[in-house]
Amino acid sequence: MQKLxxxxxxxxxxLAGRAVxxxxxHYTDKFSLDAVAGALxxxxxxxxxxxxxETGMTLLECHNRLRCAKARELLADRSCSISxxxxxxxxxxASHFSRIFKIYEGCTPSQYRKKVLK
Numbered sequence: 797m798q799k800l801x802x803x804x805x806x807x808x809x810x811l812a813g814r815a816v817x818x819x820x821x822h823y824t825d826k827f828s829l830d831a832v833a834g835a836l837x838x839x840x841x842x843x844x845x846x847x848x849x850e851t852g853m854t855l856l857e858c859h860n861r862l863r864c865a866k867a868r869e870l871l872a873d874r875s876c877s878i879s880x881x882x883x884x885x886x887x888x889x890a891s892h893f894s895r896i897f898k899i900y901e902g903c904t905p906s907q908y909r910k911k912v913l914k
Contacts, residue, residue, distance in 0.1 A: 811836065812850035815843065816858060823862045824886035829855060863887070864900045871909045878905045 809817070818835050825831070832855060833840035847855050863885045870881045882893035897905050
């Protein structure tokens with residue numbers, strides 16, 4: 797994937813940017829550093845080190861943040877249960893989803909939904 801600058805010249809996307817793009821496309825998949833590194837054709841240790849240096853977070857943290865962002869959108873729709881939101885965002889269980897969501901959002905999915913739908 798290459799972006800074009802304002803002059804139409806191809807510019808290389810950073811390794812971290814390519815990793816985020818991969819995670820955005822695969823946020824529902826179970827996280828695997830090997831899979832991300834393989835898709836980007838780089839060593840997993842190198843990827844982890846460069847990603848953390850460029851973003852200040854781990855790939856797993858980024859993956860979870862992307863999942864939580866999508867979950868926030870889905871939680872605004874009252875027709876989706878918390879369990880359905882969990883599975884649509886790639887979590888294996890509603891309890892794991894609730895735990896991760898609370899870490900990144902500061903409240904449980906139920907609390908978030910009540911706050912948003914006031």
